[in-house]
Ligand SMILES: NC(=O)C1=CN([C@@H]2O[C@H](COP(=O)(O)OP(=O)(O)OC[C@H]3O[C@@H](n4cnc5c(N)ncnc54)[C@H](OP(=O)(O)O)[C@@H]3O)[C@@H](O)[C@H]2O)C=CC1
């Protein structure tokens with residue numbers, strides 16, 4: 001890392017810069033930079049297909065390199081940035097090249113298991129990983145945490161619940177933690193009957209009551225699969241057994257999660273539901289930097305309420321608990337099946353309740369076929385992921401044909 005005077009100049013890459021987390025990250029950087037709080041340069045930005053937004057970001061933030069994962073968009077990207085001197089690339093290898101460039105802080109904000117390989121590339125060369133992409137920990141937790149450990153960088157959790165726990169977790173005495181309490185908003189269908197959920201449309205499912213997020217995670221919040229994935233994510237980030245991780249519905253999304261210690265103390269992190277706060281935390285950690293998020297107004301919030309989750313209306317929570325209890329490839333299988341089912345739901349191919357039903361079917365079929373007991377290599381993860389995707393596609397096709 002290059003230094004100027006007393007302050008470190010950070011070299012930053014954002015994988016998935018055109019998404020909700022990517023844009024929030026650029027907003028935090030711009031805000032901190034304007035205040036003279038951060039001295040940074042952008043090394044690389046990446047997207048899947050959104051050339052227009054990527055080129056606009058590149059013209060503003062002047063990265064060395066930009067890449068799109070979809071190889072067919074390469075010529076458009078090159079044309080959009082002609083004459084700027086910014087290097088461009090296209091295809092999965094180009095996104096991995098972006099991760100390999102020498103940024104010392106990398107925001108992993110690609111959605112889904114597609115983020116796994118680039119995140120591993122950045123981790124292996126020792127970058128600090130600000131991790132929003134929970135799916136890569138769900139499907140390959142052991143592989144990712146090992147790569148970060150061996151690379152020598154830090155794992156900085158961005159997901160709001162994990163970021164909250166990270167801020168109040170005593171890593172010097174983890175055995176003194178009696179419970180992690182992951183809060184969940186309950187999503188847009190918190191009070192809906194199963195019957196009503198059966199007719200829910202994609203537009204209703206992505207209308208999260210508190211957070212503005214990408215489509216996939218918004219649907220995950222509606223099924224509460226998001227909280228299931230976060231349970232598995234937490235078990236990889238913190239040295240706490242999954243049996244000690246509880247889920248608590250908290251509709252206001254003000255308390256972002258809590259840690260209970262053996263003496264009965266419960267420590268929480270609070271804030272408005274704006275991802276720019278956890279992103280700012282990871283950017284400056286262990287120091288603090290300003291974020292443009294709105295301050296919490298307790299008078300306006302007025303009350304904080306809590307409910308136990310309903311595992312019958314939201315079976316995804318049960319599936320995640322079963323997957324992590326079974327271990328091995330099962331979390332990767334759950335993640336892959338869910339990704340296929342969510343995409344099919346958003347495309348109008350299946351109904352809302354089919355998402356968890358298909359995930360359960362794929363888990364059951366895989367269980368009968370017996371995967372390896374532990375997952376230790378990227379190849380095992382990719383195999384499990386590919387098989388589960390193929391099974392889930394069959395389930396989607398069967399429903400479409402019915
Ligand atoms: N949004 C939020 O508030 C939160 C998000 N997260 C997690 O952060 C991650 C990102 O979420 P979010 O920002 O909402 O998602 P978005 O859908 O808004 O953005 C996803 C980003 O990934 C890119 N992308 C999509 N598919 C691929 C691919 N196959 N290869 C490479 N890049 C790809 C997109 O590019 P393009 O624009 O071209 O499609 C975009 O830049 C997810 O894992 C989510 O669970 C966690 C906590 C909160």
Ligand SMILES: CC(=O)[C@@H](O)[C@H](O)COP(=O)(O)O
Nearest residue numbers: 159160184185186187221226
């Ligand atoms: C902002 C964030 O971290 C999301 O994962 C959020 O938690 C989603 O809300 P739910 O609590 O409804 O899943």
Ligand SMILES: [Mn+2]
Nearest residue numbers: 159160161230
């Ligand atoms: Mn979250």
